[in-house]
Amino acid sequence: MQVGVFFCLTEESEDLNIDSIAKYTANLPNVEIVRDLGIKPHPDMEEINEIIRANNLGRVVVAGDMPGYYKPAFTKAMSLAGGNTDEVRLASFMEHGAKGKEAMDRAKAIIACATMAVPFPLAAIPTGNPVNHSTLIIGGGIAGIQSALEIANAGKPVFLIEQSGTIGGHMAMFDKTFPTLDCAACILTPKMVNVGQHDMIQLFTRSRVAGITGDPGAYHVRIKQSARFVDVKSCVACNQCTEVCPVKVESEFDAGISLRKAIYIPFPQAVPNAYLVDPERCTYILSGGKKCGVCAKKCPKECINLNETDHYVDLEVGNIVLAIGYELLDVSRIDQYGYGKYPNVLTSLEFERLTNASGTTGGRIVMKSKRFNKKTEKDEWVFLPDGVPPKSVAIIHCVGSRNKKYNAYCSRVCCMYSLKFAHLVKEKIPDVTVYEFYIDMRAFGKGYEEFADRIKEEGTLIIRGHSAMVTMNNGQMVVRGEDIINDKLAEFHVDMVVLAVGLIPSPGTDELARMMDISKDHDGWFSELNYNGSPTDTEKGGIYVAGMCQGPKDIPDTVAQASAVAAGILRSLTTKRGIGHLSSIPLSEIEAKAKNIQTV
Amino acid sequence: MAIRVNPGFINDLNRFGKENIELCYQCGDCSAVCPHSDEFYKFPRKPIRLLQMGLEKKVETTLEPWLCYYCGDCSDLCPRDANPGDTMMILRRYLTSVYDWTGLSRKFYTSHWWEIGAVFVIGILIALLFSAFNPHGIVTTLTPDGGVKINEMFPVETVNIGAHIMLISIASFLIANIIRMWYLTLLKDRSVRIPFTLYFRKLYQLFVHFLTQKQFIKCKDRSYWIFHLLLMSAYVLMFVLIVGNLRWFQTDRIYSWYQPQRLLGYYSTLGLLAGLAFFSWGRIRKIGQKFKFSHLSDWIFIILLFLTTTSGILLHFFRLSGMPVASYYTYIIHMAVLVPMLCVEVPFSKWSHLAYRPFAIYFAEIKKSALPARKKNDA
Numbered sequence: 001m002q003v004g005v006f007f008c009l010t011e012e013s014e015d016l017n018i019d020s021i022a023k024y025t026a027n028l029p030n031v032e033i034v035r036d037l038g039i040k041p042h043p044d045m046e047e048i049n050e051i052i053r054a055n056n057l058g059r060v061v062v063a064g065d066m067p068g069y070y071k072p073a074f075t076k077a078m079s080l081a082g083g084n085t086d087e088v089r090l091a092s093f094m095e096h097g098a099k100g101k102e103a104m105d106r107a108k109a110i111i112a113c114a115t116m117a118v119p120f121p122l123a124a125i126p127t128g129n130p131v132n133h134s135t136l137i138i139g140g141g142i143a144g145i146q147s148a149l150e151i152a153n154a155g156k157p158v159f160l161i162e163q164s165g166t167i168g169g170h171m172a173m174f175d176k177t178f179p180t181l182d183c184a185a186c187i188l189t190p191k192m193v194n195v196g197q198h199d200m201i202q203l204f205t206r207s208r209v210a211g212i213t214g215d216p217g218a219y220h221v222r223i224k225q226s227a228r229f230v231d232v233k234s235c236v237a238c239n240q241c242t243e244v245c246p247v248k249v250e251s252e253f254d255a256g257i258s259l260r261k262a263i264y265i266p267f268p269q270a271v272p273n274a275y276l277v278d279p280e281r282c283t284y285i286l287s288g289g290k291k292c293g294v295c296a297k298k299c300p301k302e303c304i305n306l307n308e309t310d311h312y313v314d315l316e317v318g319n320i321v322l323a324i325g326y327e328l329l330d331v332s333r334i335d336q337y338g339y340g341k342y343p344n345v346l347t348s349l350e351f352e353r354l355t356n357a358s359g360t361t362g363g364r365i366v367m368k369s370k371r372f373n374k375k376t377e378k379d380e381w382v383f384l385p386d387g388v389p390p391k392s393v394a395i396i397h398c399v400g401s402r403n404k405k406y407n408a409y410c411s412r413v414c415c416m417y418s419l420k421f422a423h424l425v426k427e428k429i430p431d432v433t434v435y436e437f438y439i440d441m442r443a444f445g446k447g448y449e450e451f452a453d454r455i456k457e458e459g460t461l462i463i464r465g466h467s468a469m470v471t472m473n474n475g476q477m478v479v480r481g482e483d484i485i486n487d488k489l490a491e492f493h494v495d496m497v498v499l500a501v502g503l504i505p506s507p508g509t510d511e512l513a514r515m516m517d518i519s520k521d522h523d524g525w526f527s528e529l530n531y532n533g534s535p536t537d538t539e540k541g542g543i544y545v546a547g548m549c550q551g552p553k554d555i556p557d558t559v560a561q562a563s564a565v566a567a568g569i570l571r572s573l574t575t576k577r578g579i580g581h582l583s584s585i586p587l588s589e590i591e592a593k594a595k596n597i598q599t600v
Numbered sequence: 601m602a603i604r605v606n607p608g609f610i611n612d613l614n615r616f617g618k619e620n621i622e623l624c625y626q627c628g629d630c631s632a633v634c635p636h637s638d639e640f641y642k643f644p645r646k647p648i649r650l651l652q653m654g655l656e657k658k659v660e661t662t663l664e665p666w667l668c669y670y671c672g673d674c675s676d677l678c679p680r681d682a683n684p685g686d687t688m689m690i691l692r693r694y695l696t697s698v699y700d701w702t703g704l705s706r707k708f709y710t711s712h713w714w715e716i717g718a719v720f721v722i723g724i725l726i727a728l729l730f731s732a733f734n735p736h737g738i739v740t741t742l743t744p745d746g747g748v749k750i751n752e753m754f755p756v757e758t759v760n761i762g763a764h765i766m767l768i769s770i771a772s773f774l775i776a777n778i779i780r781m782w783y784l785t786l787l788k789d790r791s792v793r794i795p796f797t798l799y800f801r802k803l804y805q806l807f808v809h810f811l812t813q814k815q816f817i818k819c820k821d822r823s824y825w826i827f828h829l830l831l832m833s834a835y836v837l838m839f840v841l842i843v844g845n846l847r848w849f850q851t852d853r854i855y856s857w858y859q860p861q862r863l864l865g866y867y868s869t870l871g872l873l874a875g876l877a878f879f880s881w882g883r884i885r886k887i888g889q890k891f892k893f894s895h896l897s898d899w900i901f902i903i904l905l906f907l908t909t910t911s912g913i914l915l916h917f918f919r920l921s922g923m924p925v926a927s928y929y930t931y932i933i934h935m936a937v938l939v940p941m942l943c944v945e946v947p948f949s950k951w952s953h954l955a956y957r958p959f960a961i962y963f964a965e966i967k968k969s970a971l972p973a974r975k976k977n978d979a
Contacts (some may be wrong), residue, residue, distance in 0.1 A: 336633075336677065398627070403679035439627040468632030468677060482628030482642060489631060489642045 001058035002032040003115045004051060005091075006074070008064040009039045013093060016107055024108050025063075028115050032057060043070055048077035058083065061114045063091035063107075089114045096120050097529055100519065100539060109590040116598045123594040124585055131217040131542070131572050132318030133157060138209060138512070139323035141169020142555060143547025143562040145191050147321050150566030152200035156573055159315055160195065161207040161223055163508070164252070166270035168192055169325055173253060173349060175356040175363070176424065177555055178416040179451030184555075185358070189269045196271035205232075205272060208508070210312060212320075212515055216541030217572075219320060223313040229277035229285075230263070231303035237265060237273050241295035241304060249281045255349040257383055258360035263295045263304070267358065277306065319542045319569045322512060322526060323562065326548040329400040329407065329502045336469040337396065337499055342477060343368040343381035344390070345470060345497045348417060354383060355424050361385045365393075365428050367495055390495035392433040393425050394479045396467055401502035402439065409523050412552040414500035415442045419452055421498055422460040434460045435492055437467040437481055445556065470497050503552050516543055525551045536565045544568060609654040615710040616697070617690040617895050621651050623682035630674035630684040635818035636667050640968045643667065644674055644684035647691060660698050660784050663967070665691035666953075666960030671819035672889020686893045693895065696952050698784070699777040705948040712896055715949070719900065722940035730754065730932045738928045745854040748919045748927040752852075760846045766942065767843050773947035774955050781956065785963055794970045802965045810958040823878075824890065831875025832954065835905075838868040843942075854920060865916070872909045876902060897950045904941040911937060 005025050007018055018036055026034045032055045037043060052060065060074050060083075067090040074088045091114035093099075098107040113120040135151050137144045140162030148158045160167070172192075174184035195201050210224040230241075247262035254260075262282040265275050279285045283292035284306045296304040331339045331347055339345045344367050346354065357363035366387030373380045395418045400406035415438065422434045436455075441462075443452040456462055467481030479492040505524040513520050518538045519527040526545045529537040536544050544565040547558040606612075610621050624645075631637045631645040643664035650659050668688040675685040697706035707714040739752045786794060809815065813832065816825030841849045841864060848861065855861050880902050882891040911934040918927040945951040 398679070402625075404681045405679065439625060465628035465632070466679075468629040480632045482631040482645060484626065484628050484645070487642070489637060489639055 001030055001087075002056050003028075003030045003059045003061060004033045004035070004055060004057040005031060005061045005063055005111060005115065006043070006048070006070075007034075007036040007038075008041050008043065008062055008067055008070045009036075010065045011039060012065045016093065016098065016103055020104065021063075021107050021111065025111050025115070028112055031115055041070070043073040043077075045073055045077045045080065048074060049080040052077060052081040052083060057081075059087040059089060059115070059117065061089045061091050061111065063093070063111050063114070065092070065094040067092050087117070089117055091120075095530055095533055096124070097539060105587040109587050112587075112591050113594045116594050118594040118597045122597055123590050129215065129217040129577070131576060132219075132316055133573055134159060134315070134317045135319045135321065135569055136161070136219070136221055136315060136317040137321040137323060139169070139321075139325055139547070139549070140164075140167030140195075140203070140205070141323060141325045141547060142171040142188060142191075143323035143325070143549075143558045144169075144321065145188075145195050146559050146562035147323060147546055147566050147569075148195055148201050149191060149198070150563050151569055152198050154566075154570050154573075156200065156570070158198075158201045159204065159223075159317065160201055161204040161209070163206065163208050164266065165205055165228065165276040166266045166272070167195060167203065167205070168267075168269075168271070170349075171555060172267065172269075173255065173356070174352055175359075176420055178420040179445070179447045181420070181423065185269065192269065192271040196273070203272065204313065206276065207313075209512065209515060216543075217318050219317050219542065221315045221317055221320070223315060224310060225313055226310045227277075227279065227308040228274070229279070229282075229304060229306050229308050230275045231305070232272045232274040234301045234303040235274035236301060237268075237275065238300065239265075240298050240300065241275055244294045244298045246292065246294075247281050247283055249278060254353045254360060255347065257346075257350050257353055275304075277304075282306070319544065319572060320516070321544045321546055321562075321565050321569070322516075322518075322538075322549055323546040324506045324508050324512065324549045326503045326552070327506050329504050331399065331499060331501045334400055334406065337399065337497065338470040338472070338477075339499060342470065342472055342497075344477065344495060345499065347499055347501045348414070348421075349501075351421060351498045352417075355421070355428070361387065363428070365389055365425055365496075389429045390425075390432065392435070392492075392494045393422075393496045393498065394435045394437065394467070394470075394492060394494040395421055395498045395500065396479070397436065397438040397500045398466055399499040399501050401500075403502075407502045407504065407523065409552070410442065411500075411503040412442070413554045414502070416445075416448055416451070416554065418498070418500045419443075419455045419460075422455050423458060426458050426460060433494075435479070435494065436460055436462045437465060437479070438462065439464075439466045445554065467492075503548065506549060509549060516540060518543060521551075523551075525549060536561060536568055542572070603655055604657060606654045606656040609656045609659075610651060613651060613690060613694055616693040617686065617893065619683050619687045619690055619893075621648060621682070621687060623680045624648050624652065624678075624684070625680055627679060629677050629679065633673045633677050634668070635671070635673070635820075636669065636815065640971065641667055641964060644688050648682075648684060648687055651687070651691075659691070660695070661789055662691075662695075663785050663960045663964045664688075665695060666957050667815070667964060668692075669816055669819055669824075670890045671821060671824070672892075673820065675889040675892075683889075683893070685889050689893070689895075692953065692956075693897070695781075696949070696956065699781045699956070700773075700948055700952075701776060701780055702773070702948070705952075708944065708949050709895075709897060715896060715900060715944070718944050719904065719940040722943055723936040726939045727932050727936040730935055733758075738924055740924045742922045742924070743852050743854070746922045747852060747854045748922055748924045749852050750850060750919055750927060750931065753924075753928055754850075754931060756847055756850045759850065763843045763846050766939065770942060770947050774952065777947070777952070778955060778959055781959060782963065785960075786967065789967070792967055792970045794966055798966050798969055802962060802969065805965045806958050806962040809961045810954075815961065821888070827875050827878040830871045831879070834868040834871025834875065836954075837864060838872070839942075841865065841868070842938075869909065869913060872905065876906050876909065880906070897945075901941070901945050901950045904937055904945070907937040908934065908941060 022034050025031055062070050062074050075085045078085045078088050091111045093107050096110050110120050113123050134157045137148050137160045140160055148160045152158045171184055171188050177184050204225055206226040206228050207223050211222040214220045241263045242261045245261035245263045248259045250256040251258050251260040253266045263275055263277045296306055353359045355365055361383050362385055367390050368381040369384045369387045370379050371382050397414055397418055401411040422436055425432055425434050443449045463483050465482040465484045467479045469480055471478050477494050479494055482489050518540055521527045526549050528535045528545055528550055529539055546562040546565045628645050631642045637643055641664050647662055647664050665688045670685050670689055672685045675683045678684055693709050697709055734753055736752050739749045743749055813829055883894045886892050911930055915930045915934055918930055
């Protein structure tokens, strides 16, 4: 059968040397004609029809990054020429991962398979290598927890490492989930406890990856576990150490709106349910053992060892899951909203902790109160449980998201959690006015649009127009914005401003990407192998991505992706064949395999 | 009445200066941050929306672009880097071409050749005119003060006639265009009915804004206002002195330095130089948003004004120090730059804004005062 190959390219294929690929293609058996139609072509049906007739082509291969886009034109041309329209085959570079160092060979292999009408994934399965049954999961947020439980429940051992003192991640900080307004802790904490007690899960908190070697199926990972200074097994969380600790530090778990001690438990439901010491703030550790140390004396179980040192653990694992999550954009970079200048301008996470029943005000939404700090002899603004509730609250969307100066991308969760905030404010404070300033309302998930409608019906003033700035006028905060739908330019007087701050990759992303040689997309998130086809794989065999670290997504999507990762890992464990690195199969092998399949 | 959409409008507008108008996603940040935007005139977002939708006829009736002083706050804040400030500037160029019934303005703004060509053709014609029609040629004898007899080379009476012809033609073009502006922005807008007396009650606005340009005060950076005012006052003063009072200004007598004739001239020269230095330095170094993008018309004006000013200074110097040949040629060069600058820039290009801007504020005030009346009637 005569085959014709047509290249229909996009700008993305600029790193590929098309001339060289075309030369290779022309030498393939049965290939009669190779045409490069250039970048973003408009294929002319008549012309292709002529080519098909003139060369008596029985099969047409459309090669490029998104060849499916051009398929209809070729199918029509094929039918005009009286050929079999099923023989219009696609050779998609993007879909089959022709990128990176091996891009050229891979692109050639993709075309070779297409000319033989062999599905590429059939010919290009890396030979299985024995897989170690253990899985390493990096990151103990909801994604890591979900993957760990799925795999462990299937009876396979899991190492879960988490850099802070407890698992739970950001979800543990949330009050409610959207759009169902379920209590986040009610979903998360049973899972956390399950992880803590599971026979197949070994948990390493305060740990980071220090090094990685080996091949897919048999990775050697070195973990650096920082000293916790408290023996997890014997600590009963009696809180006596915290009571005597003299050092006060802003709580990470409370997003900085409350204080914790240098020896602390992040939150009462922490897993492992044990205290830990912040070595950067502990007087004893900072003074080299000369001062303080009262907690160790006070502890009834004698489980505090302030002289503990960091240590390394070596693990042998078959598969690795990256689930390291995200963090908020540094909002002090965006000065127009007065964050840091006016006390009652909050980030979304701060508000989340304020409204949380386990938070510093017991879930009451109040304004900050002025308090005299005797130590620094300065007034400071703090949240007190008996503070005054705000009469009006402005929630500003897209702070640092969809903005070319900060994050060009949409953070995807802000619209919905902002609506949730509006509901929580309305629920907790009677007669409050809530403004939502949005650019475009992205209520894309199941039940989300209905949720947005519900919030509107509850009386929240949803204003189309991204407000430009927050100023202070005689002690009254003023949000200046354009109400586009009502055609008004107005100054809104508010007592509290909540900024829906954009999300950025967690700071560990760079380091891990370098260590594991995984590429990142231009926004800095981990790159998946194929956004549509294999959204959980990376170009490295046996390394998967789950949750936010692959790109912003909400909790349902994160959980779904984490479960999908578990499915991939369990497949590799049951088939006893791990997926090798994409680059591990040479071109000749794919060609040979494709030929085999073709003759069968 | 249905509003006609012109899908090619943005492409047409791009000929007045390239800006990515389609980038805008209508968040309204620009309107909210703009110190000039208010409850009645919300911009730049709204006019940009009109552009995006291709509502050409509606854009023609907007006054908003003239209310913008291009401080650049909107462009600084714009999350899409869509440069709303420059879009307003482009709209001002476009509106100038809409108001101009001759169509020359459009040619000058959209074609480099037309703009540069017009300046050169007028310049050469003027140079030829002055070299051909002077009765005595180069007069080498000096006045008793030791100055050059400039009035014997170029008799002030003759030049004055030319100056008045130029003045009248520039003024009539400009007035015709302002009438057209009034027709488009006030008369055509059926949503407001403007009581006739309002035109008189608001007339003072025209002079206040022309003379003080106090709207600039609303912008954060006041230096722009100071230099703009300096340049404008110097320019207008010079215009009045030269074109209006040539008899008094072009003399062979050498006055003492403290005489008003010389003092006013020096003030103008200094004002022009200071303004020119500020604007050209800003445009060369692209300081801030307002100087980030320079259109050919922006540069042509700076260059012509610079040449006019320097040749004027040289002429003054040559005349006082009794250098007839140098004075003769400098005079011709001075005229060959000055006349095209006035004829091209004032009625048809960049400097027409000296008339359009105060008139736009005047019209805007009228419209604003008329609007509540309409609302009351509706109620």
